[in-house]
Amino acid sequence: MNPAPLTILYFAWLRERAGRSEEQLTPPETVRTIADLITWLSQRSAGHAAAFAHTATIRCAINQEFCDPSAAIKPGDEIAFFPPVTGG
Amino acid sequence: MNPAPLTILYFAWLRERAGRSEEQLTPPETVRTIADLITWLSQRSAGHAAAFAHTATIRCAINQEFCDPSAAIKPGDEIAFFPPVTGG
Amino acid sequence: MAKVNVQTQDFDIGAETAALTAGHTNIGGIGCFIGTVRAAPPDQRAITALTLEHYPAMTQRALEKIAAEAERRWSLLGCTVIHRHGRLELGANIVLVIAAAAHRQAALDAASFLIDWLKTKAPFWKQEHFLDGATTWVEAKSTDADAAARWSD
Amino acid sequence: MAKVNVQTQDFDIGAETAALTAGHTNIGGIGCFIGTVRAAPPDQRAITALTLEHYPAMTQRALEKIAAEAERRWSLLGCTVIHRHGRLELGANIVLVIAAAAHRQAALDAASFLIDWLKTKAPFWKQEHFLDGATTWVEAKSTDADAAARWSD
Numbered sequence: 115m116n117p118a119p120l121t122i123l124y125f126a127w128l129r130e131r132a133g134r135s136e137e138q139l140t141p142p143e144t145v146r147t148i149a150d151l152i153t154w155l156s157q158r159s160a161g162h163a164a165a166f167a168h169t170a171t172i173r174c175a176i177n178q179e180f181c182d183p184s185a186a187i188k189p190g191d192e193i194a195f196f197p198p199v200t201g202g
Numbered sequence: 203m204n205p206a207p208l209t210i211l212y213f214a215w216l217r218e219r220a221g222r223s224e225e226q227l228t229p230p231e232t233v234r235t236i237a238d239l240i241t242w243l244s245q246r247s248a249g250h251a252a253a254f255a256h257t258a259t260i261r262c263a264i265n266q267e268f269c270d271p272s273a274a275i276k277p278g279d280e281i282a283f284f285p286p287v288t289g290g
Numbered sequence: 291m292a293k294v295n296v297q298t299q300d301f302d303i304g305a306e307t308a309a310l311t312a313g314h315t316n317i318g319g320i321g322c323f324i325g326t327v328r329a330a331p332p333d334q335r336a337i338t339a340l341t342l343e344h345y346p347a348m349t350q351r352a353l354e355k356i357a358a359e360a361e362r363r364w365s366l367l368g369c370t371v372i373h374r375h376g377r378l379e380l381g382a383n384i385v386l387v388i389a390a391a392a393h394r395q396a397a398l399d400a401a402s403f404l405i406d407w408l409k410t411k412a413p414f415w416k417q418e419h420f421l422d423g424a425t426t427w428v429e430a431k432s433t434d435a436d437a438a439a440r441w442s443d
Numbered sequence: 444m445a446k447v448n449v450q451t452q453d454f455d456i457g458a459e460t461a462a463l464t465a466g467h468t469n470i471g472g473i474g475c476f477i478g479t480v481r482a483a484p485p486d487q488r489a490i491t492a493l494t495l496e497h498y499p500a501m502t503q504r505a506l507e508k509i510a511a512e513a514e515r516r517w518s519l520l521g522c523t524v525i526h527r528h529g530r531l532e533l534g535a536n537i538v539l540v541i542a543a544a545a546h547r548q549a550a551l552d553a554a555s556f557l558i559d560w561l562k563t564k565a566p567f568w569k570q571e572h573f574l575d576g577a578t579t580w581v582e583a584k585s586t587d588a589d590a591a592a593r594w595s596d
Contacts (some may be wrong), residue, residue, distance in 0.1 A: 126568035178501035198583035201567025214415035266348035286430030289414025304457025318481035328471035380468040
């Protein structure tokens with residue numbers, strides 16, 4: 115049985131640069147953390163590369179909780195990438 | 203011509219103790235400050251004496267502006283006595 | 291110029307906020323405070339209502355001075371102060387302050403300042419009514435003087 | 444439990460305040476903040492509107508956590524947080540926070556806390572619309588991070 119895919123979400127200018135708001139992907143087993151995932155995603159298209167070009171301004175969440183790039187991911191997780199929040 | 207009388211106003215528990223909310227009085231010329239006026243008023247009745255018994259908790263205003271007991275008074279002034287304010 | 295009202299009737303924070311902001315597009319934040327008649331804590335004598343006495347000839351002017359000071363310190367784009375007097379039942383509104391500014395910190399700080407200064411510089415006196423018909427005058431709190439002193443004269 | 448809404452439609456501070464306080468007699472103070480869409484300063488490019496994007500699956504929960512933290516820190520007797528999303532014109536309401544407590548300082552501090560944490564911990568992103576149809580994403584301000592940091596985690 116294959117592992118459940120990740121759901122990857124993009125918001126604000128990451129969504130615009132990536133050219134998509136959501137995708138379902140199953141990265142290789144070597145992708146263990148958010149940082150690994152960013153490296154892997156960046157190689158998928160020019161849009162992905164543009165979205166992840168400035169890692170210092172990218173924030174992320176796993177299953178709707180903010181997390182650090184060092185956070186571990188597991189099959190089936192919902193991973194969201196976005197700029198620092200500007201609500202209120 | 204006689205000098206214009208002072209208008210003396212009492213609020214809250216000073217009003218209740220003095221048994222009046224307002225009176226028109228012309229003190230002798232030796233009454234020059236609020237402190238002098240308090241001393242003079244205290245001798246007018248038991249109610250006045252009770253109203254002014256605890257000078258530390260009495261606040262005052264001359265012509266609708268807060269003032270100190272050392273402030274000078276002049277004929278025709280509106281002098282108000284009251285406890286520390288408790289609005290809001 | 292601030293709107294300052296001293297009145298017996300209740301106020302409507304929605305209507306007051308709408309009036310304050312109408313036609314403005316440079317407001318980014320609005321800070322408000324409402325003070326209400328609170329029941330006594332369980333370990334104290336039960337209050338049924340308050341009566342707010344004030345010094346009519348002085349109150350309006352005193353509140354206008356406080357509002358003008360807030361407008362000056364925080365460059366407010368709008369300011370409303372409404373204080374009720376007379377008998378007020380448990381849960382009733384007593385006072386409303388609203389401060390509108392370009393940025394949130396100014397709006398919130400100005401609202402805090404308005405209520406802190408109002409507590410020590412506006413000529414109102416609260417009388418508590420108890421269940422048995424007795425009354426007592428509320429004593430000024432040193433904590434209110436301390437709060438007002440945060441905003442030096 | 445706080446009332447938390449994420450919605451496109453406008454809110455009514457009068458109705459929200461009334462709902463929050465209905466039936467309570469132990470509330471002494473209500474602190475509120477409204478954030479609104481502000482025109483750009485004269486020396487900057489003119490804004491015509493904002494679009495607020497958010498992360499639907501996360502927003503409600505993030506706001507509930509912030510509100511629960513405020514309720515815990517200040518023993519609030521009521522708390523409401525409403526945040527709009529979608530396109531919002533100049534002058535429109537964006538966000539409302541209300542905190543009710545026994546005493547005014549708690550109510551005002553909790554309202555400040557709510558908006559400060561919301562600015563850095565709720566998944567919303569503002570896009571500015573300009574007169575010529577161009578758009579840009581608003582950058583996060585370091586002053587917002589500083590304001591949120593006043594209330595340590």
